[in-house]
Amino acid sequence: xxxxxxxLIVDDELSVRDSLSNWFIEDGYSVxxxxxxxxxxxxxxxxxxxxxxxxxxxxxxxxLELNRRIKSINEETIVIIMTAFASxxxxxEALKDGAYDxxxxxxxxxxxxxxxxxxxxxxxxxxxxxxxxxxxxxxVNVEDIIGGSDSILQVLEQVRVVAETDSTVIITGDSGTGxxxxxxxxxxxxxxxxxxxxxxxxxxxxENLMESELFGHxxxxxxxxxxxxxxxxxxxxxxxxxxxxxxxxxxxxQIELLRVLESKHFTRVGGNRELKSDFRVICATNRxxxxxxxxxxxxxxxxxxxxVFTIDxxxxxxxxxxxxxxxxxxxxxxxEQMNRATTHVGKxxxxxxxxxPFPGNVRELENLIERAIVIGTGDSVRLKxxxxxxxxxxxxxxxxxxxxxxxxxxxxxxxxxxxxxxAKALGVDRVTLYSKIKKYxxxxxx
Amino acid sequence: xxxxxxxxxxxxxxxxxxxxxxxxxxSEYYLDLTHFFDPVRSQYNANDIIKKLVPLAKEGDRVVxxxxxxxxxxxxxxxxxxxxxxxxxxxxSGHRLENKRYGLVNDxxxxxxxxxxxxxxxxxxxFGLIHCHKPGCxxxxxxxxxxxxxxxxRFCGKCLSELSRRSSLGTSx
Numbered sequence: 245x246x247x248x249x250x251x252l253i254v255d256d257e258l259s260v261r262d263s264l265s266n267w268f269i270e271d272g273y274s275v276x277x278x279x280x281x282x283x284x285x286x287x288x289x290x291x292x293x294x295x296x297x298x299x300x301x302x303x304x305x306x307x308l309e310l311n312r313r314i315k316s317i318n319e320e321t322i323v324i325i326m327t328a329f330a331s332x333x334x335x336x337e338a339l340k341d342g343a344y345d346x347x348x349x350x351x352x353x354x355x356x357x358x359x360x361x362x363x364x365x366x367x368x369x370x371x372x373x374x375x376x377x378x379x380x381x382x383x384v385n386v387e388d389i390i391g392g393s394d395s396i397l398q399v400l401e402q403v404r405v406v407a408e409t410d411s412t413v414i415i416t417g418d419s420g421t422g423x424x425x426x427x428x429x430x431x432x433x434x435x436x437x438x439x440x441x442x443x444x445x446x447x448x449x450x451e452n453l454m455e456s457e458l459f460g461h462x463x464x465x466x467x468x469x470x471x472x473x474x475x476x477x478x479x480x481x482x483x484x485x486x487x488x489x490x491x492x493x494x495x496x497x498q499i500e501l502l503r504v505l506e507s508k509h510f511t512r513v514g515g516n517r518e519l520k521s522d523f524r525v526i527c528a529t530n531r532x533x534x535x536x537x538x539x540x541x542x543x544x545x546x547x548x549x550x551x552v553f554t555i556d557x558x559x560x561x562x563x564x565x566x567x568x569x570x571x572x573x574x575x576x577x578x579x580e581q582m583n584r585a586t587t588h589v590g591k592x593x594x595x596x597x598x599x600x601p602f603p604g605n606v607r608e609l610e611n612l613i614e615r616a617i618v619i620g621t622g623d624s625v626r627l628k629x630x631x632x633x634x635x636x637x638x639x640x641x642x643x644x645x646x647x648x649x650x651x652x653x654x655x656x657x658x659x660x661x662x663x664x665x666x667a668k669a670l671g672v673d674r675v676t677l678y679s680k681i682k683k684y685x686x687x688x689x690x
Numbered sequence: 691x692x693x694x695x696x697x698x699x700x701x702x703x704x705x706x707x708x709x710x711x712x713x714x715x716x717s718e719y720y721l722d723l724t725h726f727f728d729p730v731r732s733q734y735n736a737n738d739i740i741k742k743l744v745p746l747a748k749e750g751d752r753v754v755x756x757x758x759x760x761x762x763x764x765x766x767x768x769x770x771x772x773x774x775x776x777x778x779x780x781x782x783s784g785h786r787l788e789n790k791r792y793g794l795v796n797d798x799x800x801x802x803x804x805x806x807x808x809x810x811x812x813x814x815x816x817f818g819l820i821h822c823h824k825p826g827c828x829x830x831x832x833x834x835x836x837x838x839x840x841x842x843x844r845f846c847g848k849c850l851s852e853l854s855r856r857s858s859l860g861t862s863x
């Protein structure tokens with residue numbers, strides 16, 4: 245029971261107000277009282293009570309009208325009508341006007357305790373419901389997908405447009421570009437968002453299991469099928485079916501899939517009953533399906549059935565401007581998760597990241613930052629916290645002096661600004677190193 | 691206060707002291723309860739009786755009245771006990787604690803246990819404790835006797851430390 249709840253007792257009898265408030269205060273609730281509807285309304289307008297107990301017979305405005313007024317101020321407020329046996333009919337009328345429940349005076353202590361506990365649970369559940377809905381919204385809001393490059397903004401616009409429709413979508417892109425995230429964004433912004441997105445990682449399911457995975461099976465359909473089981477098609481009824489790595493499914497399954505996509509009817513493995521399911525299909529692949537069709541590896545009819553709307557996620561190397569935004573996002577996320585003080589990516593580390601080709605795309609960047617936060621100590625991600633070989637970064641300097649400058653910086657970073665060790669590694673004495681630091685105005689990165 | 695089993699209270703006194711970690715004493719008090727009787731309900735108004743107990747408590751002390759009479763407060767059909775939260779007085783009735791009221795074989799020990807729990811619970815309120823949700827704690831709210839039998843006659847650690855904090859200015863009598 246949530247004891248942070250506030251209760252208002254509206255009754256013209258002082259003894260009732262005192263007795264009830266004492267009873268609820270002992271339970272830890274915050275309690276206020278009002279002797280009539282006028283006082284009650286004033287208090288309700290000034291403070292948001294969770295539960296209001298209203299006597300049906302009040303001087304002036306009666307409890308029924310007060311209930312209606314309370315509901316017009318805040319529909320969520322729980323109103324419990326207190327009544328004598330003689331006025332149960334009126335209490336029922338109040339229920340029709342949105343009152344939560346009614347209770348006959350004098351109350352049985354057990355009854356009043358239960359009614360308040362149930363009301364508290366109701367309030368808690370509706371708060372939880374709201375916060376979960378908010379969390380779901382915030383999970384994959386299109387606006388929350390990180391990226392400022394023209395190419396990614398174009399993709400997000402496509403996501404927005406296609407989300408509202410019920411069309412089949414193919415998402416293409418290199419491994420690690422976040423195809424599943426974009427699929428979720430489409431689902432979460434579609435009318436089907438209140439149902440789950442059922443995901444099938446086609447590449448991770450053995451071919452002989454794929455049929456029962458998608459179609460489900462009846463009990464005894466095959467050795468080991470001790471129980472009937474719903475397949476993904478059935479589970480996705482009303483929802484979105486996300487077929488990841490669609491290119492990996494066998495030709496036989498492609499035929500079956502095409503048939504289901506066209507009719508939305510199917511039978512479980514080992515069953516006779518025809519089932520129907522209403523689902524939207526989003527699929528993803530990192531391969532070029534058209535060339536697979538040309539090579540005879542993917543059925544042309546299925547390809548055209550799926551290829552209603554295609555979204556191509558550009559690789560990270562083609563949208564370098566997003567690296568900074570994504571890196572900062574991951575720093576914030578992992579620093580919070582790991583309770584670290586890291587707030588940003590240092591200049592040299594960022595330069596290295598922006599020059600790295602990221603064959604593993606966003607996933608690789610995320611892993612790099614996570615690792616850097618784990619091993620790093622300061623308030624920034626430094627170049628030495630990143631694991632890749634600096635040879636992979638493209639140098640942007642041309643003169644020997646620029647090269648010398650950057651080499652000294654990298655050695656100083658490597659030896660954590662230990663001048664003696666850095667000088668030894670560079671093959672110069674400490675005085676020379678100091679003069680070079682002064683010459684190039686090198687400062688220790690924060 | 692119309693309570694016939696004074697011997698029971700004498701046995702209970704050391705237990706109350708031990709549970710509260712405070713000194714306690716027992717005294718008889720005569721109060722004419724006829725004014726507090728509600729003929730329609732055939733019960734006694736606890737709100738009115740408790741007011742009479744307040745002046746009996748000395749500075750910093752708590753007083754708990756124990757009676758056999760059936761108590762009510764205007765809005766509830768019955769109560770086992772009543773206290774002013776953080777106040778000086780509490781009231782407990784043994785009327786609804788006996789098995790025979792529920793058509794069961796009487797069990798004096800069970801009755802004594804329930805009475806002790808009620809007294810400790812109401813004194814807890816008088817010291818400012820609110821209902822506790824830790825199963826077994828004597829400050830768990832109970833509205834019928836079977837529920838009361840589920841809890842112990844002890845304060846949980848949290849309630850006990852709160853009790854000790856709040857009672858540091860006075861003792862119970």
